[in-house]
Amino acid sequence: MTSAWGADKSGVAVLPPGISVLERGWLSSNNVLLHGATPEEGTVLVDTGYASHAEQTLALLDTILRPNEALRLILNTHLHSDHCGGNALLSQRHGCPILVPPGEYIAVSTWDEEVLTFRATGQHCTRFTPAGKLVPGQTLHQGGREWHVHAAPGHDPHSVILHEPSSGTLLSADALWERGFGIVFPELDGEDAFDQVAATLDTIERLNPTVVIPGHGPPFRDVSTAIRIARERVDYFRREPERHAVHAVKALTAFHMLEVGQSSRDELIDWLTSTPIFISTWRRFFSLHGLLDWASELLDQLVKAKVLLASVEGERVVLRVRDG
Incomplete structure (x- = not known):
């Protein structure tokens, strides 16, 4: 799904x-364009998809950039693949630099895939090369506005968010x-991060935005309800961390199926x-079950929930991601 906002x-x-x-949609993050006050100023793009x-x-x-308007800068809120996968191509085609959060600058500059996710x-x-850091x-x-960079750890320890006070x-x-x-990825690695999620929600509440443009899904204005739902969710995951692990592996499996x-x-x-994050999550939360049995049960649950659709083709069971 792709839809354009701004009107x-x-x-x-x-x-x-x-x-x-x-x-x-879910395979690629939303792309946010901050247009310049004039075509000569150029446009800033926040996140580039998968x-x-x-x-x-x-x-x-090309359909969104205004006549004679150049893309002058790419910003990444964090370096998960669905947010930075278009960096290399877009930077090359438009000849613009890329800024990334400081905690990931060295890893991406050296392309250390043991550190990157x-x-x-x-x-x-x-692979892409950052030109600098997007520092909290x-x-x-940009465009006659001042965008303030804030640290937003939790989902990713190095993530940032951007707030523009005059428009909220x-x-x-x-x-x-x-x-x-x-997904709170550090929790899957055995690091305590639900408190960081809660602290970031507190930061957002203090900023008191009037409109939120999320990484996935449409922009929204009922921020207080969104924060309440998020706090209830993080409290639930604190009490039941294995539920977060189940949610995470199902979401990552669905993401993979969206790709293939x-x-x-x-x-x-x-x-x-054979994928490291699934193996480590199984060891941490589900190792009382055999790895193959656990993986098979996971797929059964996704089919039962109609996240995946199963069909028999010859001697094979073929799984497809459900449209929409």
């Missing part, structure tokens, strides 16, 4: 002038969605049982 639509959050959003969508992202940007999650990202406390001047606009990335937040489209059941089990 009036009945019943949805209307964005301030000079901000456009490409809502992308690598397999890079050409599509490039084409979509791409290998662990079995996902893909084309920094102010980015928040780019929340995966720290806050309309009905939740992103379809897979035989045996191929998908092979992928699950």
